[in-house]
Amino acid sequence: MKYAFKEHEKNFVEWCNEGYNLPLGNLQQTKAKEFLKNIDDPNFVPPLYHHQAESVKRVIYCYEVLGRKDLLIEVVTGGGKSVIIAGVIAYLMIVHDIHKFLILVPNTIVRARLKDEFGPESTTFVYNTFPFFYNGTTDLLQRISLHIMRQRTDPVGIRSAPIILGNVHQVYEGRVNLEIIQKNLGSLVIFNDEAHNTKAENYNELLNKLKPQRIVRLDTTATPDRLDGLHPDSEKILEYGIRQAMLDRIIKRIIVCKPDVEKVKLTYKDTETGEELKAEEVPWEEIEHRKIRPTRFITSEKPMRQQIAIAKQCLDYQKKTIALDDDGKPKWKPLLFVVAISIADAKNIAKVLQNEFKLNTLLVTNESEEGEKEEAMEINRHLRDCQYDAIVSVLMLREGWDVKNISVILLFRKFCYKLNEYTGEKYSVYGQQVIGRGLRRIDPQNKDEWEQCLVVDHPVLRHDWLWEMLDADQYGGALNPDELIDMQRIPEPKELDIEPVDH
Known part of the structure; x- marks a missing residue:
């Protein structure tokens, strides 16, 4: 525009x-x-x-x-x-x-x-x-x-x-x-x-x-x-935009964590044909433009569990960074937000999070009851004592859902981009909206300290254009399911080369 x-x-x-x-x-x-x-x-x-x-x-x-x-x-x-x-x-x-x-x-x-x-x-x-x-x-x-x-x-x-x-x-x-x-x-x-x-x-x-x-x-x-x-x-x-907002420390900074492509091989199952597809073979653009319904695709079991394990490590790390309140308890509770490719995929992921990883999980899709949707809206009122550890959705919670304590985002779907006809710059609607769910700061008035959102993103989804657009930082090296986060690999916040406008 x-x-x-x-x-x-x-x-x-x-x-x-x-x-x-x-x-x-x-x-x-x-x-x-x-x-x-x-x-x-x-x-x-x-x-x-x-x-x-x-x-x-x-x-x-x-x-x-x-x-x-x-x-x-x-x-x-x-x-x-x-x-x-x-x-x-x-x-x-x-x-x-x-x-x-x-x-x-x-x-x-x-x-x-x-x-x-x-x-x-x-x-x-x-x-x-x-x-x-x-x-x-x-x-x-x-x-x-x-x-x-x-x-x-x-x-x-x-x-x-x-x-x-x-x-x-x-x-x-x-x-x-x-x-x-x-x-x-x-x-x-x-x-x-x-x-x-x-x-x-x-x-x-x-x-x-x-x-x-x-x-x-x-x-x-x-x-x-x-x-x-x-x-x-x-x-x-x-x-x-995001670049200026990061410079002003109004939003969190983004740190992208990626697994090794050989250790975590991301594949999807076509439920209509029973065929297993490499991530590169899924018709992402047709799905995003709604030419193909995503309902036929779900994430394969093994890479799904592997990436959840990585996200769990990120969530545990975020918990360790939270300052304590006067009562000795954390000031807020970090949450995991998972973005699935389809409702069937979201249900499967939620079941694994709940039963295998013991993370109390709220599933919110177009099929959810009104009570579940209202629960999603209530989360922001319970920064310290939220009953959930994870929220799973498809694209329903991509706008207007503002939960400050989303601290980790796990992506199981690819986002696409187009070129702005006036500037030639790449832009994404869904990608920016989804990542935006994790950008609201707990304490936006505190400009002395950065807050951060960790995003688990598989390299084969080829989102480098998105992270460049959002000025995201990259975790140093691969982060795999059997590895703990190394604080030394989290880069120092970079100062962005933007001149503030002064009126």
Whole structure:
């Protein structure tokens, strides 16, 4: 997706430096300047990350100065996109007296996360952490309520609640919800979270139907480019990727551990033909583009157990690195996240983890009961006392599932890439999303210490392009099932050659 803000960067910097003058009336101008000075103030605690404040300012600049209405920010997983949304909502409430905000999400997993962040009753309510409302504006905070669109839920809250949160299917399949939004809400602000899903046919149709009502639409995603070559029809005004986030120590660093190809020979079984295939013979691109269903493939028993043994060694190592709390217990519990090729493969892997490696395992797939999916969403609330040691999935938990204590990722599937038509750089949707599940830091405010995620990846999957794109470090030499991790082989964190942007 093309970066559209380049031509405006110079004028934007001047606008910031000259005190945020806007083409507004005196009262609105005063409120806008007070809002922007508030987020710049050293007393704004905890402080916004630089890219968060930059995002909020660019949205304001594009809307107020440039007159743009369809915007997109690309922010790495763990970069705090919800805080940016919260900042924009607060600005529009304070300066423009806007009180209708629709947050669209692609699935119930993302919806559950945003419910925690935008529900006033939640312990993680974003406005209880970040003081976007200040002095005489705090009364506006008391007016915020959240309506969640669900099946069999009375849609009357759509009319009364300032913030409406909905899985997109609840809008275009639940016609009552859409009719109320179109006929009763008038103008509103739309936030399109995980916006790379926008080009799905129904998603696109819904956004077009709501276009006449939208005051402004902000798309947020870590991966705007899709493997089908499509992307949202908005203007990308900010890019904050993994390289910069690592430099800023906002996310964990990645350490890739690979077995010896001769000692661990990765093969898969075709359940339709009974044939055993080398990893190189599996039609990965057709699987990723959904031309071939992956259900017919499972990982062969021996290499599956061998790689689980390596992942177990990584998990044990991570446990030894955890600092102790005042009660003498670890401050948090590291977890293993396993990515299978198919549901049958995931079930088989989960059984081996549970029965042979004695790791209490949660299996989450499209076939899982709602209770199991809800358990997956609850894990982040139990950093110290999670009942599980491992979570196994296919691709269901690749976006919106944010569990800080994922410390080891084990890959049993290959990811593919395409070339960005504007930059020529390689990009991956699934690869970046899956690895992103392990990048959120336990303590993002502690810039003095690195946190790390170990990834077990077989060399024959040929993911070097992915590790280069993610600036991952490599464990020194092979790591095989019968070997302990040698701390001396874990490289020192490298300083990335990136000049920070200073506005």
